[in-house]
Amino acid sequence: MSKAWSGPGGKSTARPAKRAAGRAAAGRRCHHWCARQTAARGGATGSHDEHQEGRPGEPGGTEPDVRFTLANERTFLAWNRTALALVVAGLGIVQLLPPFPRVPWGRHALGVPLIVLGAIVSVTAYREWRRTQTALRRSEPIPQSVLPRILVGTITGVAALSAVVLLVSAVR
Amino acid sequence: MLPGRPEDRSPGAAALPEDPEDLSPGTAAERTRLAWERTAIAFGAVGLAMLRGEPVAGLIVLAVTPVIWALGRYVSATAPPEARSRRLLVVAVAVTGVAVLAAVAALLGHGAPVRLR
Numbered sequence: 001m002s003k004a005w006s007g008p009g010g011k012s013t014a015r016p017a018k019r020a021a022g023r024a025a026a027g028r029r030c031h032h033w034c035a036r037q038t039a040a041r042g043g044a045t046g047s048h049d050e051h052q053e054g055r056p057g058e059p060g061g062t063e064p065d066v067r068f069t070l071a072n073e074r075t076f077l078a079w080n081r082t083a084l085a086l087v088v089a090g091l092g093i094v095q096l097l098p099p100f101p102r103v104p105w106g107r108h109a110l111g112v113p114l115i116v117l118g119a120i121v122s123v124t125a126y127r128e129w130r131r132t133q134t135a136l137r138r139s140e141p142i143p144q145s146v147l148p149r150i151l152v153g154t155i156t157g158v159a160a161l162s163a164v165v166l167l168v169s170a171v172r
Numbered sequence: 173m174l175p176g177r178p179e180d181r182s183p184g185a186a187a188l189p190e191d192p193e194d195l196s197p198g199t200a201a202e203r204t205r206l207a208w209e210r211t212a213i214a215f216g217a218v219g220l221a222m223l224r225g226e227p228v229a230g231l232i233v234l235a236v237t238p239v240i241w242a243l244g245r246y247v248s249a250t251a252p253p254e255a256r257s258r259r260l261l262v263v264a265v266a267v268t269g270v271a272v273l274a275a276v277a278a279l280l281g282h283g284a285p286v287r288l289r
Contacts, residue, residue: 087270112275119268129260
């Protein structure tokens with residue numbers, strides 16, 4: 001097995017030349033809905049020695065190595081556990097912390113964004129799982145994930161906000 | 173060690189393949205099953221945490237836990253792509269539902285003072 005799993009966001013360098021050539025010949029340089037339509041019409045799929053042919057009704061391309069499929073699935077599950085952790089953290093802030101003195105909105109301002117972030121992370125993880133799976137099926141580079149940026153941005157914002165809330169409740 | 177799984181005995185370093193998984197391909201499926209179980213446990217933990225403040229929401233989340241666990245039991249290398257997609261959609265919908273429940277509990281729940289002055 002020469003194809004290397006390059007991880008989320010990495011550029012897959014291994015692209016079987018034979019399959020790339022077949023795809024170019026078939027002119028299937030389109031996004032995944034369009035590719036699915038092509039497959040549903042019985043469009044041609046590239047062939048590969050070790051991979052079974054794509055069946056109608058599935059996204060275009062051929063079934064990737066099952067290890068890549070499973071790794072993609074584990075990434076999705078890990079993001080969903082992250083989402084659950086964010087939800088429970090937000091709920092804990094709202095329900096378990098004592099109210100900040102002089103900042104009655106403080107707990108909600110900190111907790112609710114975390115809960116909303118949990119929902120966003122879960123939905124985005126599903127969309128990215130689909131995107132990655134489609135890329136794997138077509139031996140294309142793995143698309144870069146936006147989830148780390150969303151996570152970093154929101155957590156940084158919540159951290160800054162919690163500093164503000166603490167300062168306001170202590171100083172005023 | 174699962175029945176039917178090849179023994180994970182590494183041969184000499186010279187015989188190691190490029191990808192260690194080539195030695196025993198079952199480990200990827202096993203890792204994935206464990207990831208599903210961790211996810212189910214996370215659901216259970218969230219449900220228990222919510223049970224204290226919001227018993228109804230907590231019970232709903234706890235009821236989802238065995239569903240996630242059962243989905244993880246059927247991680248199969250040969251599952252058709254559409255079935256896999258549907259199973260993961262269930263997880264995404266469940267997590268989003270938990271987030272919605274938590275948001276409602278945070279904004280309207282017991283002992284949650286929504287007095288914005």
